[in-house]
Amino acid sequence: MTVSPELLDVAFLETQTPAAASGYGEAPPRMGFFTDTSVCIGCKACEVACKEWNHVPEDGLVFTGMSYDNTGGLGADSWRHVAFVEQRKPLGFQESGVEHDGVGETTELRWLMASDVCKHCTHAACLDVCPTGSLFRTEFGTVVVQEDICNGCGYCIPACPYGVIDQRKGDGRAWKCTLCYDRISVGMEPACAKACPTDSIQFGELEELRRRADRRLEQLHAAGIADARLYGRDPDDGVGGDGAFFLLLDEPEVYGLPPDPVVTTRDLPSMYRHVAAAAAVLLAGAVASFVRRRP
Amino acid sequence: MNRTEVTKDGLTHVRPGREALTGAIEHAGPRRRRGAEQAMVPDAAFTSYYGKPVINKPVWEAPDIPGYLFLGGLAGGSALLAAGAELTGRRRLARRSKVAANAAAVLSTAALVHDLGRPERFLNMLRVMKPTSPMSMGSWVLAPFGGISTVAAVLDLLGRLPLVGKLATFTAAALGLPLASYTAALLADTAVPSWHEGYREMPFVFVASAAASAGGLGIAVAPLHESAPARRMAVAGGLAELALSKVMEKRMGLPGEAYSEGRAHRYMQAAEGLTAAGAVGAVVGRRSRVLSALSGLAVLAGSVCTRWGIFHAGLQSAEDPKYTVVPQRERLRLRGQRQPVRV
Numbered sequence: 078m079t080v081s082p083e084l085l086d087v088a089f090l091e092t093q094t095p096a097a098a099s100g101y102g103e104a105p106p107r108m109g110f111f112t113d114t115s116v117c118i119g120c121k122a123c124e125v126a127c128k129e130w131n132h133v134p135e136d137g138l139v140f141t142g143m144s145y146d147n148t149g150g151l152g153a154d155s156w157r158h159v160a161f162v163e164q165r166k167p168l169g170f171q172e173s174g175v176e177h178d179g180v181g182e183t184t185e186l187r188w189l190m191a192s193d194v195c196k197h198c199t200h201a202a203c204l205d206v207c208p209t210g211s212l213f214r215t216e217f218g219t220v221v222v223q224e225d226i227c228n229g230c231g232y233c234i235p236a237c238p239y240g241v242i243d244q245r246k247g248d249g250r251a252w253k254c255t256l257c258y259d260r261i262s263v264g265m266e267p268a269c270a271k272a273c274p275t276d277s278i279q280f281g282e283l284e285e286l287r288r289r290a291d292r293r294l295e296q297l298h299a300a301g302i303a304d305a306r307l308y309g310r311d312p313d314d315g316v317g318g319d320g321a322f323f324l325l326l327d328e329p330e331v332y333g334l335p336p337d338p339v340v341t342t343r344d345l346p347s348m349y350r351h352v353a354a355a356a357a358v359l360l361a362g363a364v365a366s367f368v369r370r371r372p
Numbered sequence: 373m374n375r376t377e378v379t380k381d382g383l384t385h386v387r388p389g390r391e392a393l394t395g396a397i398e399h400a401g402p403r404r405r406r407g408a409e410q411a412m413v414p415d416a417a418f419t420s421y422y423g424k425p426v427i428n429k430p431v432w433e434a435p436d437i438p439g440y441l442f443l444g445g446l447a448g449g450s451a452l453l454a455a456g457a458e459l460t461g462r463r464r465l466a467r468r469s470k471v472a473a474n475a476a477a478v479l480s481t482a483a484l485v486h487d488l489g490r491p492e493r494f495l496n497m498l499r500v501m502k503p504t505s506p507m508s509m510g511s512w513v514l515a516p517f518g519g520i521s522t523v524a525a526v527l528d529l530l531g532r533l534p535l536v537g538k539l540a541t542f543t544a545a546a547l548g549l550p551l552a553s554y555t556a557a558l559l560a561d562t563a564v565p566s567w568h569e570g571y572r573e574m575p576f577v578f579v580a581s582a583a584a585s586a587g588g589l590g591i592a593v594a595p596l597h598e599s600a601p602a603r604r605m606a607v608a609g610g611l612a613e614l615a616l617s618k619v620m621e622k623r624m625g626l627p628g629e630a631y632s633e634g635r636a637h638r639y640m641q642a643a644e645g646l647t648a649a650g651a652v653g654a655v656v657g658r659r660s661r662v663l664s665a666l667s668g669l670a671v672l673a674g675s676v677c678t679r680w681g682i683f684h685a686g687l688q689s690a691e692d693p694k695y696t697v698v699p700q701r702e703r704l705r706l707r708g709q710r711q712p713v714r715v
Contacts, residue, residue: 116392143422150424160421206561208508209493210500228496229489232507235430235562235690244431249489276390293390300393330697333421337700341561341568342504348557348571355556355575356549362583363452366604367460 095199095320099214107218108261110270110278110321111286112192113293114332115305117277119190123157124148126272130257131156134245150333151193153245156254157269160332162189168326169302191325191332192278194269195220195241195254196309199317200340203233203242203253211251218283218320219256227251238316238338256321283320290324302326308334315339418701420693427563429690436487438683441555442585442676443480444514445578447473448552449586449605451521455545456601457594458538465594465602466541467528472589473544474525477518477551484514506557513554517547552582559686565627565696566689567682573620577678580616583609584647585675591654591668596661603654603664606671610647613678617643626699630689631681639681647674 096104127133136154141147144161151158168187197219204212204220211226212233222233222242229249233242242253257267261280265271270280279286290307297305304326309319315338329336420426430437450473457466485494498515502508521544527537556578560571567574583605590602617640621628631640650670657663689695 113390116390141422150421150428152428162421202563205504206507208500208502208505208511209496210502211496226493226496226499227490228493230497230507231431231487231489232505232562234428235432235564235567235686238427238563240426240428243428244489251489275392279390296391297393302393328419330419330426330693330701331421333424333426333693335426335696335700337704338563341563344568344571345504345506345557345561348506348560348575351572352550352553352557352575355579356553358576359449359452359552359579359583360549362579362608363449363456363605366587366601366608367456 095214095218096216101216104216104218106282106284107320108256108281109197109218109283109286109319110194110256110267110280111290111324112194112321113277113279113290113324114189114191115277115293115297115302115324115326116275117159117190117192118275119145119159119161119188120274121148121159122272122274123192123269123278124155124159126268127157127254130260130268131255133252151195151239151241151253152243153248153252156194156252158193160189160191160193162191162327162331163187164189164327164331169300169304187326189326189331191323192269192273193332193334194321195256196239196316196322197254197256197320198340199312199320200343201316202236202238202340202342203251205340205342205345206232206236208232215258217256217258217261219258219261220320221255221258222251222253224250224252236341238335238340240333286322290322293324297324315343418694418698420697423693425691426693426696427690429687430562430564431489432487432683434680434683436483438676438679440480440483440487441559441578441683442581442679443476443483444510444555445552445582445675445679446585446589446672447476447480447517447521448548448550449582449584449609450476450589451517451524451541451544451548451551452583453586453590453602453605454524455541457598458541460601462594462598462601465590465598467525468593469586469590469602470521470525470528470541470544472586472593473548474518474521477514477521481514481518506554506561510551510554510558513547513550517544517551520544520547553579559682562686563696564686564690565699566624566630567686569624569627569699570620570682573616573623574682577613577616577620577682580609580612581675581678584613585609585672588650588654588668588671588675592665592672596659596664599664602668603658606668607651607654610651610671610674613675614644614647617678617682627689627695630685630692630695634684634688636681636685636688639677639684643674643677643681645674646670646677650674 134154146161148155148158164187165185167185201220209226211223227250233251242251245252266280270278308325308329309322312318450469454466454469485491497511520540524540524544527533553575556574559567587602587606591599621631650667653667
């Protein structure tokens with residue numbers, strides 16, 4: 078049994094890397110993903126590579142009928158998910174080439190494709206709320222489920238502000254991306270990044286990825302693609318920055334991502350104070366029920 | 373890291389894909405310059421990915437989890453009622469409340485274990501003690517409460533070891549306070565909008581509901597001459613439960629609207645009707661054993677409906693991306709008024 082009151086001390090955690098804050102004395106640099114959606118071609122090689130390497134079972138052979146996306150979203154059996162968004166607006170100054178004969182009008186068209194994944198948050202709600210200690214922080218600063226400990230309580234699932242982790246049907250436990258803990262432990266890159274043919278998914282030290290992403294953003298802005306923005310890169314956001322962050326070409330919610338995610342446990346100290354106050358009110362009420370004008 | 377070695381220009385270690393400038397100005401030719409700046413303006417209407425939810429819906433199911441919320445409140449409230457009755461010499465109210473507290477604790481534990489994906493691993497709940505997890509803290513309250521409330525109930529029924537029994541009764545009452553209130557933090561400590569945004573008020577709704585249910589059961593099972601405190605708990609708790617639920621819904625903003633939709637709305641309405649009728653009945657019918665019992669059970673049922681309503685409001689808010697996206701957009705907009713957004 079371990080009691081760690083300092084886990085609630087946010088000010089203390091802010092000064093540490095996630096691995097150091099979790100008690101690792103000497104840890105390798107924090108590793109992560111930079112997913113640059115501007116070069117994603119929607120091939121889904123990442124989805125397939127992830128499934129093969131991690132032996133992730135079939136996630137339902139459903140036909141969504143909405144786009145090329147029949148995966149739908151991240152879940153217990155989908156650790157990478159490629160979103161397909163079709164929009165009637167131009168991508169930068171690209172000619173869409175979509176014309177309708179006789180109408181004399183060019184229809185704007187752009188496709189946004191983005192490979193979504195677990196964000197491996199700096200302040201991870203799934204890890205915070207896990208009552209068994211099954212979810213843990215690795216030495217690489219990533220967040221991983223220990224499947225031999227998970228008892229399927231399901232608390233991590235609604236705690237995640239991104240809708241990443243989920244319960245596997247017929248198994249009962251919670252599953253999600255491990256950032257290929259087995260591969261990166263022996264110096265290999267995760268399966269999805271390895272398989273990505275355009276380097277839309279880049280794996281590496283988070284600090285280096287952040288620098289690379291800043292350069293890429295400048296490059297795209299200079300090229301006139303003003304829509305480009307980084308998502309999850311900022312260490313001051315509601316989850317302390319993502320270990321897996323993105324370059325997007327539209328608002329996050331267009332891709333099914335929350336525009337301003339906040340780790341729910343940020344408010345936990347206040348929740349506990351309100352719970353304590355409510356308990357005191359209950360006690361006072363119970364006492365009052367007995368002492369008031371006895372017959 | 374990838375090493376793209378085969379390109380159009382032969383073998384290199386450069387990465388043309390990564391540097392691609394799809395839609396860049398230099399490829400645009402004489403095309404009119406427009407669009408790019410306009411796309412920066414956020415849409416007035418909220419957007420989503422094909423209407424799909426942003427967060428994953430809780431896998432918790434009814435009746436297990438709303439039942440657990442209700443039974444935890446009933447157990448905690450009954451333990452308090454039992455301690456008060458013990459102190460004031462209301463022996464039948466005390467005994468029956470102890471039995472109620474224990475039965476509710478046992479049933480709630482069963483509901484919790486049943487809802488696990490791997491019930492055989494329920495003991496893993498006590499593997500660590502984690503302040504950041506209300507479920508962990510709750511397990512460490514529920515486990516001793518279950519044991520101590522059993523001791524209190526069994527010793528009372530057997531009439532043995534009165535001192536130990538008293539000690540167990542008061543310890544159970546002390547543990548009943550967190551047991552009846554922590555479940556609000558359990559729900560609120562999630563990304564579910566209609567739960568999280570109520571974190572300030574929900575603990576008070578839950579303790580009021582706990583008092584109402586314990587009081588209601590107390591009126592139903594105790595003789596008239598002993599049930600006055602239970603009646604006060606039921607009436608005051610029930611009215612507070614109704615009023616505080618309304619306050620919670622209002623203060624939540626948009627996520628509060630999930631309480632006025634679908635199943636959640638029907639449960640919240642049923643809670644209002646049952647609790648109000650029960651509270652009136654408990655006062656008006658205080659000299660009638662039958663009317664008192666019926667009124668008590670109505671307040672109890674009202675508490676059940678409140679828990680079910682809150683549970684379903686959360687599920688509904690998780691299913692609709694509106695409840696996640698719109699408040700977050702608004703938050704960004706307000707923040708953007710103070711400092712420019714870096715895009």
